[in-house]
Amino acid sequence: MPKPSKAALKKHREHLLALLQHLGVKIERMEDSVLRSDGETSADEVDEFGSDTYLQEFQVGLIENEDEIRRQVFEALERIETGTYGRCEACRGEIPTRRLEALPYARYCVSCQQKAENGELGDD
Numbered sequence: 096m097p098k099p100s101k102a103a104l105k106k107h108r109e110h111l112l113a114l115l116q117h118l119g120v121k122i123e124r125m126e127d128s129v130l131r132s133d134g135e136t137s138a139d140e141v142d143e144f145g146s147d148t149y150l151q152e153f154q155v156g157l158i159e160n161e162d163e164i165r166r167q168v169f170e171a172l173e174r175i176e177t178g179t180y181g182r183c184e185a186c187r188g189e190i191p192t193r194r195l196e197a198l199p200y201a202r203y204c205v206s207c208q209q210k211a212e213n214g215e216l217g218d219d
């Protein structure tokens with residue numbers, strides 16, 4: 096299995112750091128908007144990340160549990176440091192670059208993620 100290139104890792108790392116920064120701002124804004132019951136996405140946010148899907152996944156995740164996402168972002172940054180980034184934690188397979196670009200803190204490949212969501216994934 097080819098490891099992600101240094102350039103790709105650098106890109107993912109920058110992505111994660113931007114995400115982390117964005118999360119902080121976002122959480123504040125979200126708390127704001129929750130108070131006003133207004134969860135609208137502004138156009139400049141879409142431009143900033145250049146991808147609706149990414150933003151959508153990001154926001155869904157954020158609404159589900161923003162602290163959990165933040166923790167996962169930190170873990171992903173750690174994995175970059177330890178050289179295990181881009182590897183599925185369940186099957187040890189390679190997580191496709193496209194998936195990492197959409198979800199830079201992804202822990203699992205697509206099929207393991209589905210298993211995890213269906214509760215089919217073992218403890219190991």
Ligand SMILES: [Zn+2]
Nearest residue numbers: 183186204207
């Ligand atoms: Zn997997």
